[in-house]
Amino acid sequence: MSDNPPIEFAFPDLGRWEKGDAPYIHVRDSGKPGPTVMVAALTHGNEVSGAIVVDDLLASGLKPRQGTLIFSFNNIEAYQRFDARNPFKSRMVDEDFNRTWGRLDRPATTLETRRAQVVKPYVERADLLLDLHSMHDDCVPLMLCGPLDRGVALARKLGAPADIVRDRGHAAGMRMRDYGAFGDPKSDRTALLIETGQHWRASSVVVAKDVTARFLAETGIVEPSDLPADWKQPAPAQQRVVQVTHAVATKHGNFNPARAFEGQEVIAKAGTLLGHDDGEPVTTPYDDCVLIMPAVNRPLRAGVTVVRLGRLI
Ligand SMILES: [Zn+2]
Structure with missing residues (x-):
């Protein structure tokens, strides 16, 4: 008997998204002025709720009404190595993609640093970024908004999840959400990282859809009616930071x-x-x-x- 948690949903076949503006990165430009908004999935290869969301949005043909939308599957190689008998292993291949962002000016020596260098110019274009994660343990969803006031303010505007965590990142290496302008107190570019719950719980997909719908609507890049009607969930009575x-x-x-x-x-x-x-x-x-x-x-x-x-x- 395996002690691994059950896998409560089918994993999407993402091969159809390989060809894009870069491999597994798709840019949709409205041709009208407006923000550049990025939604990223699979920063960790076994965190699948976000991949379901981005796969669904790409398949729906969602287009921005203003500005530019960027979709990315970050550590696609780790995802493709998923093995249900050893499901935690495919978080990464050589190293944690989300600890490489402080050293991308150096020559890439791992699969993850090479991939981060491909993703980097898109992250640098983004005014607003939502990075979709899930959790090893069966914890309640959390929005990690970084150290700055504007991260807390955006998390509050979304209205969900209930818990907002203000933090300084990881001593082990810079996260994508803290990279460049996102970590600069003088900038107004803002990134959020959502932890949607345990990696393979069906509820983590519900949370990922809800938060992504709220985020995209808040940016003004789409109308709420452009998104699937059943994604947005009732908001919690209050949020806490x-x-x-x-x-x-x-x-x-x-x-x-x-x-x-x-x-x-x-x-x-x-x-x-x-x-x-x-x-x-x-x-x-x-x-x-x-x-x-x-x-x-x-x-x-x-x-x-x-x-x-x-x-x-
Ligand atoms: Zn993660």
């Missing part, structure tokens, strides 16, 4: 959690034990501490982030 303050990494992969944890759980008291890493206690640093994407319920490699901690703001 969490500022990431800490990333807890396991030194040697010997993290023993104090109990099972849920994503976006709020721990009321400072000093609450989360677990032991190499026998050392790890506790919450302040009251009302939010646990973001905890990975404590499974074995981890040395150096991996166990959980990020945040404050409600």
Whole structure:
């Protein structure tokens, strides 16, 4: 018996999108002034909810009413290597595509850096970017909006999902959503990264469709009526914003959690034990501490982030 999570939907055959403005990248220009808006899928090869969304939008023939729309399947090679017996492996081929963006001026030495150099000019054109991801663990959906106020503001305008996470990215390497103008406080170009839920849950596709419909309508590049009528879901009663303050990494992969944890759980008291890493206690640093994407319920490699901690703001 496999311990892998069930796969609740069929994966799209994306081969028909190989020929584009670049391989697996399609640009649709309205010929009228307006923003350049990009929707990216498969930044991680086994995060399939976004691929279903982009495949559907391309197949529907969606055209911008103003400005330019760019669709991209980023790590298509990893996706094409998906093996249901080892489904987590196809996140990447040589390295994580979403940690390469701080070193794309150097010669490419991996499949992912070569692909990122192909995708880069399209990312540089985009005024607004939505990067569609999903999660290893069965956590609630999150919008990662980066460190700047305008990311939070755009996430609030979309109205979903309920949880917005304001963060500074990864110490292990720059993400696409933090690249270039998106990370510049003086620019107004804005990128969002949606985590739609567990990779292969049917609900992750519902979230990806809902957030993409909200994003495209908000940019003004299409009318809501241009999008499939059943994509947009009822909005949550309210959204909340969490500022990431800490990333807890396991030194040697010997993290023993104090109990099972849920994503976006709020721990009321400072000093609450989360677990032991190499026998050392790890506790919450302040009251009302939010646990973001905890990975404590499974074995981890040395150096991996166990959980990020945040404050409600
Ligand atoms: Zn991802």
